[in-house]
Structures are given as C-alpha cells and as structure tokens.
Amino acid sequence: MSQVPIIELKNIRKFYGKIEALKGVDFLIYPGEIVGLVGDNGAGKSTLVKIMMGVFPPDAGEIFVEGKKVNLRSPSESRKFGFEPVYQETDLISQLNIWRNFFLGKEITKKFFIAKFLDKKKMRDITSKALDNIGIKIKNPDSDIMALSGGERRSVSIGRAWHFGGKILILDEPVTGLSVKETEKVLEYLKKIKKTGCSVVIITHNIYHVYDVADRIAILDRGTKVAEMRKEDCTPEEIMDIIRGKKKIV
Amino acid sequence: MSLRIKITPELGSLISFLCIFIFFGVFAPRFLTIESIGSMLNMAAEFGIVVVGVTLLMTGGEFDLSVGSVFALGSFIFVSAISNGVNPYLAFVFVILSGIMIGLLNGLITVKTGIPSFLTTLGTMLFWRGVMLGLSGGQTIPFQIKSRLIENAGGRFVDPFLNSVWIFLVTVLIFHLIFEHSRYGNWLRASGGNKIVGELMGLPVNKTKIQAFIVCSVLASFAGFLDACRLKTFNPLLGQGMELEAIAASVLGGTSLLGGYGTLIGSLFGVLIISALRVGLVMMGMTVYIYFSLVGVILIAAILIKHRFSVKFIKGA
Numbered sequence: 001m002s003q004v005p006i007i008e009l010k011n012i013r014k015f016y017g018k019i020e021a022l023k024g025v026d027f028l029i030y031p032g033e034i035v036g037l038v039g040d041n042g043a044g045k046s047t048l049v050k051i052m053m054g055v056f057p058p059d060a061g062e063i064f065v066e067g068k069k070v071n072l073r074s075p076s077e078s079r080k081f082g083f084e085p086v087y088q089e090t091d092l093i094s095q096l097n098i099w100r101n102f103f104l105g106k107e108i109t110k111k112f113f114i115a116k117f118l119d120k121k122k123m124r125d126i127t128s129k130a131l132d133n134i135g136i137k138i139k140n141p142d143s144d145i146m147a148l149s150g151g152e153r154r155s156v157s158i159g160r161a162w163h164f165g166g167k168i169l170i171l172d173e174p175v176t177g178l179s180v181k182e183t184e185k186v187l188e189y190l191k192k193i194k195k196t197g198c199s200v201v202i203i204t205h206n207i208y209h210v211y212d213v214a215d216r217i218a219i220l221d222r223g224t225k226v227a228e229m230r231k232e233d234c235t236p237e238e239i240m241d242i243i244r245g246k247k248k249i250v
Numbered sequence: 251m252s253l254r255i256k257i258t259p260e261l262g263s264l265i266s267f268l269c270i271f272i273f274f275g276v277f278a279p280r281f282l283t284i285e286s287i288g289s290m291l292n293m294a295a296e297f298g299i300v301v302v303g304v305t306l307l308m309t310g311g312e313f314d315l316s317v318g319s320v321f322a323l324g325s326f327i328f329v330s331a332i333s334n335g336v337n338p339y340l341a342f343v344f345v346i347l348s349g350i351m352i353g354l355l356n357g358l359i360t361v362k363t364g365i366p367s368f369l370t371t372l373g374t375m376l377f378w379r380g381v382m383l384g385l386s387g388g389q390t391i392p393f394q395i396k397s398r399l400i401e402n403a404g405g406r407f408v409d410p411f412l413n414s415v416w417i418f419l420v421t422v423l424i425f426h427l428i429f430e431h432s433r434y435g436n437w438l439r440a441s442g443g444n445k446i447v448g449e450l451m452g453l454p455v456n457k458t459k460i461q462a463f464i465v466c467s468v469l470a471s472f473a474g475f476l477d478a479c480r481l482k483t484f485n486p487l488l489g490q491g492m493e494l495e496a497i498a499a500s501v502l503g504g505t506s507l508l509g510g511y512g513t514l515i516g517s518l519f520g521v522l523i524i525s526a527l528r529v530g531l532v533m534m535g536m537t538v539y540i541y542f543s544l545v546g547v548i549l550i551a552a553i554l555i556k557h558r559f560s561v562k563f564i565k566g567a
Contacts, residue, residue: 076452087450091447091451092447093439093443093444093447093448093510094444094510095439095442095443095510095511096436096439096440096443096510100436100440103436104436104440104448104453105437105452105453107433107436109432115427115432116432116433117427117432118431118432118433118436120431
C-alpha cells in the first residue's frame, strides 16, 4: 500500500512499575481497513489501544498521525483525530431512548427566543439515517434501549461512533456474549463501515471472531508483536497456534 | 394487540389520581366544588414546588433530605429579615441566595467526597434545622409588615386559588420544558442513569448534579418564602417530614429511586394525589391521621403495579 497510514506507532514501550507491558511494538493502520489485534490476556492489546486513545502516554516510542508526529495527551485529543472507542461493555444509558443516546453530549438544538431547545425531529431523522446507512434497521428511534437485544445495542454504539466522525473505530471484544446470528450482523455492519473509508481495529482473544472481516491481523504476546500478516496468508488455525506459542513465526 | 399505548409511569400516576378523584367525588359530599378543588390546589402549591426540585435531583440520581429544613429556613430568613427592618425585596434576595449556597454545599460535599447524597443531606437537614431553632429560640415569629411583594406572593388574584398555585403550575411547565426539551434534561437523566457512561461520553456529570442540588434548594427556600407570605408568620416546626413526603409524591409520579427517570407531569399528579387525599379524607369526615397510613398504602401499591408493568413491558418487547 502506498497510502499514508492514519496512525503509526513506532517502537512503543510501556511499563507498569517494573513490568514491561509493551516491549517496543510497531503498529499502523491504513484508511479503510479492518485490523484484528489478537492475543491472549496480558498480551498488551489493551495497553496499546489505550495509548492510541490517549488514556496514557507511552514511556518510549513515537506516534504519527497521517505522517505527522504527535503526542496524544488525553482521550479528547485522540478523539479530535477521529479515533473513536466503542467499549466492550455497553456504553449506552438504558434509561434513555435510542436517539437520546445517539446524540448524548452532542445534542442538536435550535434557538427559540432566548432558550435553546432540542431539535428532536432532526436528531430522530439523523439517527435513523445514520444507522440505516451501515445496514442497521431500527423500527423507531424513540425505542427504549432496554427493548433492544445485545447485538442491537452494540450496533447502536458502533453506528454512533462511526457517525460522529470516526476515522478509526476501536472495538474491544465487540462480539463477546452475542449469539452467532447477532455476531454475523455486527460484523456485517463493520464491513459496511469499512466501505465508507473508515478503519476498524478489533481487539479480541478469539481469532474466529475477526477472521471473517479482518484484512490484516497483528498478534501480540507478552508485550511483543510476534506476527503480523494479511489474512490471505494464513489460516485461523495457524494464528491460534501462534497465540498458544506452539508455532514459531517466520 | 390493536391498540398500543405505552404504559409510562406518568400515565399510571394520572390514572391513580383520577381514581382517587372520582372516589372522593362519589363518596365525599361537596368534594366536587370549586372551593374544595381550590383548597386541594392551594395545599398542593408550596409542597409541589419543593417536589419539582426533588424530582429533578432524583432523576439526576441524588436525594435531598434537607428540603424540609431549607423550606423552613427560607421562611425564617425572610421573616426575621423583614422583622428587623430589611426591605422585603432584599429579604427575598437573601432567601434565594441562601438556597443557592445550601444547594451548592450539598452538591459539593456529595460530589467531591463521594458520600451518598442521602447521608450528606441527612446531615445538612439536621444542621440547618438546628441552626434555625437556635437562632429563633424555637419561637414562632408573626409579622404585620405590609408590602406589595408579600400581598402578591401570599394572596390570591382569582378566588379561591392562591397565587402560589399559578406559580407552582408555571414552575412545573418550565421544568417540564427543561426536562424534555433541553440539553440539560438529557444530561441530567444520563448522569442519574449511568454516571460512568455519562463521563465516557464527555458529559460534565458532576457539574450537572451540583446544578440540580442548587435548583432543588432554591425551590425549597422559595416555597418557604411563599409560606411565610401566606401565613404571615414563621413556625420553627415548618417542613418537618416534608422531605419524605416529597420523595413519596415524586415516586408516585413515576420518578425512579435509582435515578435516570422522572417527569414533571408525573410529579404534578403525584402531588395532586397527596393533596386530594388530604382534602378528600377531611370531607368524608375521617380523622386526618389516617391520611399518612393511606399515603403509605398507595405508595406501596403504586410501586408494585409499576414493577409489574415494567417487567411485562420488557418481556413483551
């Protein structure tokens, strides 16, 4: 690929006390690709992603966003670049309906004399349209979140992150706990999102969750990137073997 | 099902109110007269203004047990100020400022220390009651000062309705608009529903809550001022037990004790249920004491019914 990566992390190191969680990891993401970040618990996946999200800085290494060196000092700074996390536990508020959740913190208002009122019609319409664009069908944006299935809830979160200018969606175990059917649906949405030019990073310890949709797979093991390959070049079994440490990397 | 009506808690409170209203209409002689409806609304007004604030705060996931003391303190500050020659308008400003200060204190203690607001405000409830008893010496303070402000706030333009009834209804309307149609309403419900998610989405959760504490205290002290203007006296026992009654009215109106859900329309009917009971029981010639027992029974029944409905709603969805 000749494109400039959206984000490039070079030789990232991170210590938690004396424990080295990341031992010099390189990681990059191009526009419009789905990357699986795979590894067992404690491999350093979450640490790497938290550095991308600006939760904490690396102890060593450099970060480039679209070719320019940057420091990601806070989650809001990282968001300004369009890196949108979608949390694995639901990030919706069950007492609010779909459109209120969708626009939470980014409400559209219209002025009426001195007061600003919510533009409910506009927000309902945008919510339906945005979700529809990536193939998510909801009957009514006024529905209670409580009435949605686990997969539907996650799809609302994903749709929201995508709609609000996400260039890279960061998903932590997005299909854990979902039924087979719902998993397929969520992965289907991710494919549609990819077609819009947005990139997706999927963190998982289960390669079978991402193998279907990923273009590229990076494997972490105890703080080191032990392998990185395009999907065509490997089978899920091989990747599982690498994660388990059975197979050495070429 | 051909007819689909979503049973919301506030619809439930409207239905309960209508049932009680019709019951008294049938069994209590002269309940359906303008005078009796007037006294029902008059009784509802000051209490209702307090309930508006309590509803706001409970929706934001917090409690305020100090409203009864703040209500009395509002009356005390106003009465003692004008008795000492302060201009009534200035005294009114003192009342509102005291409400702001007390609410800010409740909010800051709760948010900064992480003490549950139930305990913070239990503490401030006792504290302000003590301060007021100490300063007033436990004496009632009547006054005879004439002022347009006092006449308007405590009087009635349209018989038999006190002006506070209109103030109450306007308060409900304003806060209904804030709840349903403003950004703040959305944030408040989110803050009460799930603080962690709210912060994740970048909401100023703590600030939102502190603002709700302030509104709650200001409304309580304002209601105390109205009470002083109406009765032209201060009574140190004023507002005792009001905090729990206010929570009861709010919950009857569908506000969730766990935060995240509440409506002003529901609370309006919650308040009306309580004052319909008061007036209706008296008109049926029953002792007032039974009123408390009845409110208790209705409260528990309402929660049970609501619980049944909400379980059904989720299962059916």
